[in-house]
Amino acid sequence: AEVKKIAVIAGDGIGPEVVAEAEKVLKRTEELFGYRFETEHALFGGIAIDEKGTPLPQETLEVCQRADAVLLGAVGGPKWDNNPKELRPETGLLGIRKALGLFSNLRPAVVFDCLKDASTLKPEVLEGTDLIVVRELTGGIYFGEKYRRDTEYGQEAVDTSSYNVKEVERIVRQAFEIAGKRRKKLASVDKANVLETSRLWREVVNRVAPEYPDVELEHVLVDNCAMQLLRRPSSFDVIVTENMFGDILSDEAAMLTGSIGMLASASLGEGSFGLYEPVHGSAPDIAGQNLANPIATILSVALMFRMTFGYADAADAIEAAVADVLNAGHRTSDIATNKSTAVGTEAMGDLIIAAM
Amino acid sequence: AEVKKIAVIAGDGIGPEVVAEAEKVLKRTEELFGYRFETEHALFGGIAIDEKGTPLPQETLEVCQRADAVLLGAVGGPKWDNNPKELRPETGLLGIRKALGLFSNLRPAVVFDCLKDASTLKPEVLEGTDLIVVRELTGGIYFGEKYRRDTEYGQEAVDTSSYNVKEVERIVRQAFEIAGKRRKKLASVDKANVLETSRLWREVVNRVAPEYPDVELEHVLVDNCAMQLLRRPSSFDVIVTENMFGDILSDEAAMLTGSIGMLASASLGEGSFGLYEPVHGSAPDIAGQNLANPIATILSVALMFRMTFGYADAADAIEAAVADVLNAGHRTSDIATNKSTAVGTEAMGDLIIAAM
Numbered sequence: 109a110e111v112k113k114i115a116v117i118a119g120d121g122i123g124p125e126v127v128a129e130a131e132k133v134l135k136r137t138e139e140l141f142g143y144r145f146e147t148e149h150a151l152f153g154g155i156a157i158d159e160k161g162t163p164l165p166q167e168t169l170e171v172c173q174r175a176d177a178v179l180l181g182a183v184g185g186p187k188w189d190n191n192p193k194e195l196r197p198e199t200g201l202l203g204i205r206k207a208l209g210l211f212s213n214l215r216p217a218v219v220f221d222c223l224k225d226a227s228t229l230k231p232e233v234l235e236g237t238d239l240i241v242v243r244e245l246t247g248g249i250y251f252g253e254k255y256r257r258d259t260e261y262g263q264e265a266v267d268t269s270s271y272n273v274k275e276v277e278r279i280v281r282q283a284f285e286i287a288g289k290r291r292k293k294l295a296s297v298d299k300a301n302v303l304e305t306s307r308l309w310r311e312v313v314n315r316v317a318p319e320y321p322d323v324e325l326e327h328v329l330v331d332n333c334a335m336q337l338l339r340r341p342s343s344f345d346v347i348v349t350e351n352m353f354g355d356i357l358s359d360e361a362a363m364l365t366g367s368i369g370m371l372a373s374a375s376l377g378e379g380s381f382g383l384y385e386p387v388h389g390s391a392p393d394i395a396g397q398n399l400a401n402p403i404a405t406i407l408s409v410a411l412m413f414r415m416t417f418g419y420a421d422a423a424d425a426i427e428a429a430v431a432d433v434l435n436a437g438h439r440t441s442d443i444a445t446n447k448s449t450a451v452g453t454e455a456m457g458d459l460i461i462a463a464m
Numbered sequence: 465a466e467v468k469k470i471a472v473i474a475g476d477g478i479g480p481e482v483v484a485e486a487e488k489v490l491k492r493t494e495e496l497f498g499y500r501f502e503t504e505h506a507l508f509g510g511i512a513i514d515e516k517g518t519p520l521p522q523e524t525l526e527v528c529q530r531a532d533a534v535l536l537g538a539v540g541g542p543k544w545d546n547n548p549k550e551l552r553p554e555t556g557l558l559g560i561r562k563a564l565g566l567f568s569n570l571r572p573a574v575v576f577d578c579l580k581d582a583s584t585l586k587p588e589v590l591e592g593t594d595l596i597v598v599r600e601l602t603g604g605i606y607f608g609e610k611y612r613r614d615t616e617y618g619q620e621a622v623d624t625s626s627y628n629v630k631e632v633e634r635i636v637r638q639a640f641e642i643a644g645k646r647r648k649k650l651a652s653v654d655k656a657n658v659l660e661t662s663r664l665w666r667e668v669v670n671r672v673a674p675e676y677p678d679v680e681l682e683h684v685l686v687d688n689c690a691m692q693l694l695r696r697p698s699s700f701d702v703i704v705t706e707n708m709f710g711d712i713l714s715d716e717a718a719m720l721t722g723s724i725g726m727l728a729s730a731s732l733g734e735g736s737f738g739l740y741e742p743v744h745g746s747a748p749d750i751a752g753q754n755l756a757n758p759i760a761t762i763l764s765v766a767l768m769f770r771m772t773f774g775y776a777d778a779a780d781a782i783e784a785a786v787a788d789v790l791n792a793g794h795r796t797s798d799i800a801t802n803k804s805t806a807v808g809t810e811a812m813g814d815l816i817i818a819a820m
């Protein structure tokens with residue numbers, strides 16, 4: 109088989125531990141399916157600030173650019189939280205998204221059967237919840253001009269949000285395509301009663317919609333969406349929205365499933381290239397203790413196989429292995445009811461590759 | 465007693481019905497406590513568009529300006545949703561906030577005992593939830609410059625968000641004051657890892673904080689807050705945030721209580737003047753059918769008594785009357801388990817004034 113190049117960015121906190129388990133899965137996939145992977149490791153985030161003086165070294169960017177996909181652990185931690193902007197892990201995150209043209213962030217929010225009770229929502233409300241938030245990732249207020257100026261009322265800070273037709277169209281089309289392959293329902297979220305960017309957004313959605321006649325479209329205001337996610341989570345299929353709203357709503361959606369430690373995400377651009385990472389953060393409090401749950405990162409590999417490489421067989425095998433291991437009762441401590449029988453990060457990785 | 469002038473804006477949908485019940489409460493308060501109210505009605509929102517050609521007629525603004533407080537029902541409805549911007553009810557809402565200098569929106573989110581089960585959250589998670597969102601209401605991206613321009617990628621829309629030190633300071637101080645009179649915990653919500661306005665916000669919060677040493681302060685990123693509201697709602701006391709984040713988070717917080725049809729809100733400026741309204745919308749689908757629940761509007765009157773007039777005795781009487789009526793088992797259909805025994809809007813108002 110053709111060799112696929114994967115840039116591996118372990119990052120900070122529990123990142124290196126969970127990524128190590130995902131790499132075992134890559135190796136096991138080669139053995140079982142005959143696929144070939146070449147991994148190249150790169151420094152990013154806090155560790156890159158410490159070792160290279162910048163969260164996104166040029167070299168790391170090049171490793172990503174010559175790869176077919178990127179696997180990312182997690183970045184950030186209190187150590188760098190008070191650094192100046194250029195020396196913060198988040199700045200690297202925004203930089204890598206922009207530099208790699210990753211304009212779309214897909215965050216599936218599903219409920220794992222074994223974790224049904226972990227949600228703070230009532231089981232009957234959660235029943236059947238399986239949605240995906242498609243978040244625009246390289247536009248909006250994240251990347252607009254920012255500055256300070258002096259006024260008679262003291263310093264003033266300014267952020268600018270902008271979207272052009274092309275930026276909206278490509279993400280909206282992608283969301284329609286995804287919805288077309290799922291339950292065929294798309295909720296476009298905006299604040300068109302207040303924002304000009306939202307009015308443009310809604311115009312583009314309405315212009316594109318007739319090309320996808322089989323997808324049922326609803327426009328939802330962002331404040332209302334924050335409510336409806338709580339009230340009727342299972343009624344959503346695909347939600348598409350701009351960068352800032354997507355940041356908030358995708359986290360709300362992930363949390364309501366109760367399965368946040370198990371969720372994978374993909375950031376995509378034009379073509380098949382993608383960056384895959386768990387939804388959870390770097391959890392510095394449990395780093396280095398063999399306590400982290402590697403499942404979200406392992407499922408990020410499955411998502412990579414499915415979306416970037418088209419290796420559906422291997423993706424299926426990984427997902428089935430995860431389900432088998434959970435059904436057999438194995439848990440890392442974050443998802444264990446009885447902490448005393450919980451397995452560690454490495455043991456969970458081993459169980460999953462054994463089940464593949 | 466001194467005559468208090470109240471501008472009464474019934475608005476659209478169920479607005480007139482719920483406001484009529486609140487006016488009965490005003491009258492009953494005069495009889496019971498000897499306070500004196502003079503009400504002046506004004507057109508606003510959709511009905512003002514229909515009758516005066518603008519959502520916020522100059523006359524309405526003047527009625528509000530010569531009043532001591534404003535009672536608002538609800539505005540908006542599908543009839544006006546596709547109007548051009550100047551002819552939309554929301555434009556009136558933004559206009560009245562700005563014109564009256566209402567920079568602070570207080571949205572208490574509490575759980576009514578009789579509605580505990582109405583929430584989609586598990587009762588044990590909701591237990592003890594009693595928080596208030598203090599939302600900045602006249603700044604940020606709502607009121608910044610907005611425009612379109614042509615680019616090589618099609619039209620581009622731009623929104624601008626700005627905050628100066630004075631704007632942040634006054635809302636933050638108010639939030640600290642409120643927290644000081646409650647459980648003494650303040651969560652300041654921003655996106656300081658991305659936005660310049662948030663960095664200024666956080667600087668001001670940190671500068672003001674030492675003046676309130678008895679209030680425990682935490683900074684929470686907006687995406688994390690959307691999650692924590694779901695995970696540990698009862699741990700929040702006062703949440704202070706900017707306009708757009710406050711719009712989203714206050715709706716999320718209200719919905720998780722399950723009591724959204726019962727929640728009152730206040731919009732305040734400098735001094736004691738305030739605008740009071742229910743958190744719920746104009747519910748055009750049930751308008752004119754004597755089905756609406758007037759409790760949130762009646763509780764908005766109690767909030768007005770407490771915050772603008774300092775009539776704690778009358779506020780207590782109203783709140784106790786509402787509790788008594790609910791404890792006696794009376795329900796409007798929105799909160800009734802058995803719809804066939806539900807009472808109408810007018811009957812609920814009558815029960816409450818009888819219980820005062």
Ligand SMILES: CC(C)[C@H](C(=O)O)[C@@H](O)C(=O)O
Nearest residue numbers: 198199201202355657658687
């Ligand atoms: C760390 C931060 C800049 C980032 C974002 O807001 O995009 C994070 O919250 C995310 O969702 O990936």
Ligand SMILES: CC(C)[C@H](C(=O)O)[C@@H](O)C(=O)O
Nearest residue numbers: 301302331554555557558711
């Ligand atoms: C109608 C709309 C403009 C308004 C807002 O966003 O402020 C509403 O959602 C609210 O919260 O009062």
